[in-house]
Amino acid sequence: MNKQQLANKIWESANKMRSKIEANEYKDYILGFIFYKFLSDKEVEYLKRNGWSNEELPELVEDDTETVDQCKDSIGYFIAYENLFSTWLSMGKSFDVSNVTDALSAFSRLIGDNYKKVFDKIFDTLQTGLSKLGETSGARTKAISDLLNLIKDIPMDQKQGYDVLGFIYEYLISNFAANAGKKAGEFYTPHEVSLLMSEIVADHLKARDSIAIYDPTSGSGSLLINIGRSAAKYMDSNKIQYYAQELKENTYNLTRMNLVMRGIEPANIFTRNADTLEEDWPIDIESYPPVLRVDAVVSNPPYSQQWTPDGKDSDSRYAGYGLAPKSKADYAFLLHDLYHIKPDGIMTIILPHGVLFRGGEEGEIRKNLIERNNIDAIIGLPANIFFGTGIPTIIMVLKQNRDNSDVLIIDASKGFEKVGKNNKLRSSDIRRIADTIINRLDVPKYSRKVSRDEIRNNDYNLNIPRYVDSSEAAESWDIYASMFGGIPNSEIEALSDYWNAFPQLRGELFKPISDEYSDIASEDIKKLMYSHQNVSQFFSRYNDAFSDFSEYLHKELIDNVTSMAASKEEAILSDNIFKRLESIELIDPYEAYQILDDNWTKMSADIEVIQTEGFDSVKKVNPNMVIKKKNGKEVEVQEGYFGHLLPFELVQNVYLSEELNNIKAKENRISEIDSDIEELFENLDEDSKEKSFVNDDKTAFVAAEVKKAIKAKDVEEEVLITLKSFDKLSNEEKELKKAIKELSAALHLKTKETIENLTDEQANELLHEKWITPFVDQLNSLPENIVSSLCSKVNALADKYKITFAQVDEEIKDTENELSAMINELTGSDFDMQGLEELKKLLGGI
Template sequence: MNKQQLAAKIWESANQMRSKIEANEYKDYILGFIFYKYLSDKEEQDLYNRGYDADNIKEYVNEEADDSYSSMSSLKQDLGYFIAYKDLFSTWINMGSDFSVDNVRTGLSSFSRNISPSHKKLFEGVFTTLETGLSKLGADTKSQTKAVSDLIQLINEIPMNGKQDYDVLGFIYEYLISNFAANAGKKAGEFYTPHEVSLLMSEIIAEHLKGRDTIKIYDPTSGSGSLLINIGKTAAKYMDDANRIQYYAQELKSNTYNLTRMNLVMRGILPANILTRNGDTLEEDWPYFDESDPHSTYEPLYVDAVVSNPPYSQRWDSTGKDSDPRYVRYGIAPKSKADYAFLLHDLYHLKPDGIMTIVLPHGVLFRGGEEGNIRKNLIEQNNIDAIIGLPANIFFGTGIPTIVMVLRQKRENTDVLIIDASKGFIKEGKNNKLRACDIRKIVDTIKSRKDIEKYSKVVSLEDIRANDYNLNIPRYVDSSEAAESYDIYASMFGGIPETELGKFDKYWEVFPSLKGELFAGEEYLSLKSENIRETIKNNKDVLQFKKNHMLRFGDLGAYLDSILIANATTINIPKTQEIIANNIFMRFVDITLIDPYGAYEIFEDKFTEISGDLELIQTEGIKAVTQVDPNMVIKKKNGKDVEVQEGWKGHILPFDLVQEICLSERKRDLKEKQEKLAEIPSSYEEILESLSEDDKEIITEALNDTNDAFVFKNIKAVIKSLKADGESKELIESLEKAEKLNNEEKKLKTEIKQGEDELHLETKAKIESLSEEEVNNLLHEKWSSPIYNGILDLSDDMLKVFTKDVEALSTKYAVTMDDLEKEIKETEKSLASMLSELTGSERDMEGINELIKLLGGIDE
């Protein structure tokens, strides 16, 4: 299984296990056990590296062992903690039915005692939430033991002991947190920033930090730590040594603070590079010092980047903050809304050449009072670099629209880039989600710092002053859709206004001969062709455009193969991803009408799967491509869910793909039989519909109670009886036809089942015996072809939209007001004529005659 599949499996199982426990609470238990397994596996690996074997570990890895052979002190020195053999995660797993929840309680208590003094800040209290929550997993020891046992068996599937496994572990951890957040309602905001928003902020910061040898990054409201980790991971792409990044994290809630520490440690970050603090960011600024000697060890914290997603518009105690160095230059945020208090805290901790990104509610852009004064000071002191308006309903637990604000201590330019990215998203469940192309477009716009119609504007300081320091996005960027307007003359007399054809100017520029082929006239034009679709499709400039598009991307498949397949075992996956993305954008340099970000989305969407495959290949070797795995499914057995094998599946290559490419003839034969089988039910219906009610009365034993289906076990006897009674030849033939179809249906089902089983085993054998050339061809079909074909299809997609818009405009004025008036008069006359034919009482006829008059009377 790749990491996506494993994460999905663990989430599904964990979600079923949690039963009635709230998602926000249950996450602390499962993530706590994952962290314990990580530390336990790490210690075991360290022991094996020292030459210990399983017997040595069992005998000597305990708190009572003779110091001369004890590993306790050296492990505490190297790892910062010690776990005795009896408390190792693997020991719990191997205990089987002897395992009890009390083993966990003992292990967690022992861990707390055996933390090295040098690692107290990192590990102390990290399992408190898990320890206190064990009792909630069941009503008694037996039920708690069952719940914990199921959970640790599930977690045991996660690999945790190598560089590659850190990525898998990190992915699964993030995946679980994301899914718990989606189920945690309003509490989700306490611990999670959606991954896509996190990536957006990461890319903005990493671009600014390019070229630095060492980096310090800080999140003062760290939550689960995922936002901070994504910043580091993205920045590391541009560094030679990722161990030269220091992570500073502060979090108020202790259980969420534990998530931060776990997350950072499990990513393989050196303990010396993790500096965390459980405290109130606004009340307790980061006075980094050694408690034993606070005066001489005090070190103010200044970092290269600050990133935060603080709680929105929460109350805070601003008493006595007038002299706080974080706020003296700008002002004090109102007690009812701490948004600017968090922002100024972040800004204060930036180095002069640093950068920060912060998520805030829209209100900070235009609210007055103390906030208006702070905003004015930030603008005048030239700290605000960019403002990005995000889509509404993008954060779990709140639907309010938010922004990302980018600030710096020192800038050369004095303008502010304002981006309205509120329209770029995809709907996913109840929430909106930024796509890869939306993130890329925002980051590219910040890099290029350019005006884009209905999307972005570089706003001068003078304009902001003229607007009284109001930064509300719609004041500067109008992203609203243009309202539909109607030309009065065209509405009355027909014709297509030349002014409205102007909205297609970018198309006429690329297809210069097309407008003349479609329309005739000057100010108000008429259609030359009834078939707009065919005219556009066959236009010489359109055909040339499609040809140019094909030529530009014709070698994309081969290019992807040369990078991805030829070097699958060695390539740097993130860097390769960026190289290919840049290549795709480069191919669009002088191509208009097609959005390059659409092509980028096709690539990114597919690359998620490709990267998972590459990780497997780089971990297991190219042999992973020719491997098949048991296909395990959950089935009910004696009222319990049991995992059983149901055939096989490709480790990397899907069976369907291999059948399509390598076993196409067998696949086609099977498909033909399946199609024949699918047609038989409709043939039964045709026979039944041909029977009269009298016929159905005669053959009641051959039909079900509702007379809408045959009872085939009785048909033969009914036919025999009909023949003996000399009944209708047509009726007998109908039943014989149904019987024949039923025999064919049985035969087809048998052949299909046998064929599917044989094809399944042939596919397994084929995958396991693939040649190098076949492997390359199949990887091409799985990886490269979807990207290549998807990007080639973009020209057709664009032309479909263009054609639809032209057709809509052509019909807009097809019916004039004069036409409508004539149609109304004809309808009135027709109605009056019908009314005149009615009869009724004297009063009825008086009323009808009056209505006829109102309709204009009847022509003589």
């Protein structure tokens, strides 16, 4: 299975397994054991590279001081054979919780002196929490055994393992965060927000040979890891140093585990378990004052937390800016981050949007930041994007030295997708924001570069709506057009982007009726639009731009499937699509990018399997195992097969269409029979529906009773004909279902054999159909969507003023007159007639 499938399986099992333990606590156990497995497997891998064989591993004992010292010096720790993760798995029923506690104690004793900062007390959270896994030793042993078997299949090797391991670890963290309520905010920044910050920072640092990055509220370490991954696209990953500080011990351990498991050299990891605001980072250098200066700081500090500003007046972090109020430490964290970046560095910080406009001490700090030209950009994020809180948030980008003096303000609050209870940035949203920041773009209703003078004139208030209005224009109604008809030219002009792209189309869609108003020129708007030369040329330009795209994708993805650098391929495809769209008006390249990303998620999972298992993995099938109850117990049984990579349905459509169509024809015939039987039943009279050949609900025939009635011939001739017709159709349906079952079973086995006997050329053809055909089809729908959207907008304009108030008023008068005339025909008592006369007056009747 690919890494996503493996991650899903582990999460589902872990969630069932945790019983009454809170998700926020249970994460410490499962993630702790994953980390122990990583260290254990890494030691075995190291020893094998240095001449050890599997047969020699049992000789791995503490008494072998030479090997112990070698491991401690090279990888930072030593684990004896009896304490290896693989040994635990092999112990079977003799495994006990004491094996774990003994192993964790031994690990603490056997850390290399140069690696204490990375590994010291890293398993304390796991070790002290084991008691919560069960009330008895036996219960704890079973719970741990279940955990070990759950994670045993996660690969840890350097070739593929770091990517898979990191993916699963991050996936589990994010799922635990989503299920941990408000506590989640303490340790996890959503991956999409982290990725956005990473792209901004990595672009700023891309020309450097080596960098140091720092997160003073590191949580799970995901922000640092994503920045390092993005920066590694431009430099040697071993030239990146990671600094992390975290207040809470269990979360601090999470940071260290996460960093180590990504294959980051321990020599590049610097971590502290301390209060960032109270205990600034010390560093031993021969300068005064001793200050940690890094290329980038990223952080997602706790929002509006209380702190102690007393005695901080002399703290150089806040000098020249001011002290944040006691009730809200947001600007204290920001100034701490800013203080630690180099003159040419960059920082990004997530904060509640209140920091943009709150007054008092915060207003003074904001003023000083603007006057010192530190604020580079502000990004307004969608609400409800973080786990456990729905408050609106922003990302602020700051620098010590800047070439420009304006502030780029982006309102990205409208770009997201709904996922469960939360909003989530899409890949296209991330790309749009990052491109806007990197290129400092002014985009109507989205972003604007704001001068310092304008900000001064607004009394240093940075509230985003003051500068960028992203709201949709409220629909207005033209009074004259509403009364007398016609379409206001101003509302037609609002579609100017379309008219710029289709310059002659407007003149043929609308005919002027005055200087200010026009009317629709044709009743069939859709026909006129799709047959127009401008629209035809638009489709042609798009088709020309993408005429060879399918062939390009085949060469890029399929011909090079085993050798491509998969981690960089999406960026290559993206650049190609953006370049093709440069000359195509109206089409949003970010919409195309989202289509790419959605498809790439599926393609990359297959590519990962092919590159790991070889190209023959395309020709593999797997047994389809399902859980069923047997004798009161759940057992796993096989129900057919499924393609390892190729869906059976795809293979059938391409190579077994005749057999597939035969089955579909029989299924269609069954649908026809069902309709015919339904019609026969509806034609029965009510008396017949009381007979025994109709079910108790009076909704259907009873087949066995129908046969008896036919044989007895004790019904009217017309009913007998109906029953015989039903019986014939019922027998035909039964035969068809039997045939379909047999044909489906045969087709299933034939599909299995077809996949297993594919030639390389056929396998490539099927990969093309799975990956490229749907992707290209979705991209090709973009110009159609544009024209369809314009058609809908023009139709809406036409309908909006089609019926005037004058017409409505005339219809009301006609209706009143008709009703009044009808009243004249009525008779009744004197009181009735008086009432009717009064009603006629109200209707305007005579």
